[in-house]
Amino acid sequence: MDGTRKIEGCINCGEVREIAAHGLCFKCYRREDRAKGRQLIGVDRHNPGIRREHKKMFRGFSSVMTGLSDLGVSKTDVLAIRGVIDPYLDPIAKYLAAPSGQVDAAVNGEQELRNSSQCTDEQDLNGE
Numbered sequence: 001m002d003g004t005r006k007i008e009g010c011i012n013c014g015e016v017r018e019i020a021a022h023g024l025c026f027k028c029y030r031r032e033d034r035a036k037g038r039q040l041i042g043v044d045r046h047n048p049g050i051r052r053e054h055k056k057m058f059r060g061f062s063s064v065m066t067g068l069s070d071l072g073v074s075k076t077d078v079l080a081i082r083g084v085i086d087p088y089l090d091p092i093a094k095y096l097a098a099p100s101g102q103v104d105a106a107v108n109g110e111q112e113l114r115n116s117s118q119c120t121d122e123q124d125l126n127g128e
């Protein structure tokens with residue numbers, strides 16, 4: 001018999017078993033360990049929400065929308081083009097308004113982006 005392990009009531013499941021560590025039986029200890037591992041995989045503490053490549057994509061998207069606006073492209077065509085470039089926007093899609101029937105929101109989001117970015121090309125083009 002292996003007498004090195006304590007036999008106690010597990011603080012998690014209450015079963016009287018061999019205790020692995022921290023008052024947990026092997027079953028609960030292992031489960032907690034896996035949960036912790038999963039958490040660590042899911043949380044990347046060194047990644048800001050919007051990364052540099054995202055910023056670049058926002059700028060690209062903003063340029064496209066600005067360009068379409070300058071060209072006076074119709075709503076239908078804007079939506080069509082939006083549909084075409086949509087897959088490219090996948091990494092930043094969660095930061096953008098839903099593309100279907102949400103043009104106003106998308107344009108507003110785009111304006112906010114444009115206002116907050118340092119890019120002033122558009123002003124030069126407009127001669128404002």
Ligand SMILES: [Zn+2]
Nearest residue numbers: 010013025028
């Ligand atoms: Zn347990």
